[in-house]
Amino acid sequence: MEMHQGYSHFHRIKQDDAPQILNLFVEIQKGSVNKYEYNKEVGILELDRVLEGPTVYPTNYCDVPSTWNSGDNDPLDAVLFSSGEPLMPGILAKGRVIGMMEMLDGGEVDHKIICVNAKDARYDHVTHVDQLAPYERKDLATFMEIYKFAIKGPGAVKIGEFLGPEKAYELIKESMAEYEKKFGTSTKN
Template sequence: MLLPGNCNLFSHLLRSIQGIVKMSTENGDELSPQRRAPRLNERILSSLSRRSIAAHPWHDLEIGPEAPSVFNVVIEISKGSKVKYELDKKTGLIKVDRILYSSVVYPQNYGFIPRTLCEDNDPMDVLVLMQEPVLPGCFLRARAIGLMPMIDQGEKDDKIIAVCADDPEYRHYTDIKQLPPHRLAEIRRFFEDYKKNENKEVAVDDFLPPSSAVDAIQYSMDLYAEYILHSLRK
């Protein structure tokens, strides 16, 4: 989503660079080393497009043509991390929210689905099972295999359980029932315990099938279209 402030910043930056280069050329003056104008070629200038400066992972990244079954996920937290990263909605950057209070780490990569909206005013949360940790800010393709109903301090905060669609070890999974029981117990226990030392209550219900996950994603896509897209078009 391109904000007016970003447009002004880009225009001001480009005018300033062009002005410096023009003055140097017209006057025939050699700028001092401290004030030497950069030699910008067309490739560099084209990379400073307004889209690249203002791209927002929640709003600008496509959800994917196969959604709600297979979809893009922006990773916020790496598998094995104790750092709770999250999307800063205003800037689109990934920020550090806190360090987990308990001696636990995220059991899998964790992120959100772009162009979705849930009842907590956040995009849909996803836990993505795969072999390797993924850097925060990267996106990947995932397939929904189940839904974990969760209540966080009295508010609905369900999580989609998914597998990386391009990981040869995990992409064949299509149903959460196919996962080893210990893997499911590990995921459930993490979310039940990770806020206990903050004196915050989290309740996790029984895992639901892929159809429930797909329905939840479709609902979040519809909410986004109704509320977010409608407001952007005004």
């Protein structure tokens, strides 16, 4: 499904502070069992499915507007660590990039950019993915490995390494260039 430029926030929200700070569109809030997908035709979130078993999203799950990942033919995905209340789906949040997690989903490259909430002072000291608590990285990797189990079967998702911000910056720049090539529009104001 091609993104309709008239409705889609992916074309209107730019990335002026990238690759260090990203504008993120929150799709799924931390703690949710509901998986939402952005309906590009009408410009709203819709319920894709309810996760099975005791699985919940360990972080806020976001899309990165004005980026393109040819591996899964969608904008880049990001996870956003934030303290306090989970962020509401459909809002714009600023994420400070601290790294990325390598991931293959059904053989397609689907790496996750890892951010902390740029407006959350409790994460001000975190500048590298290695500074997250070990359980935070483990919860994220385990969740990503098992949440598609019911629809794709065991082993469909493969987790690679957690990499620092410099590698994430490279991926972000590449995906912004892919976006500009695919849609013929700038990723910055």
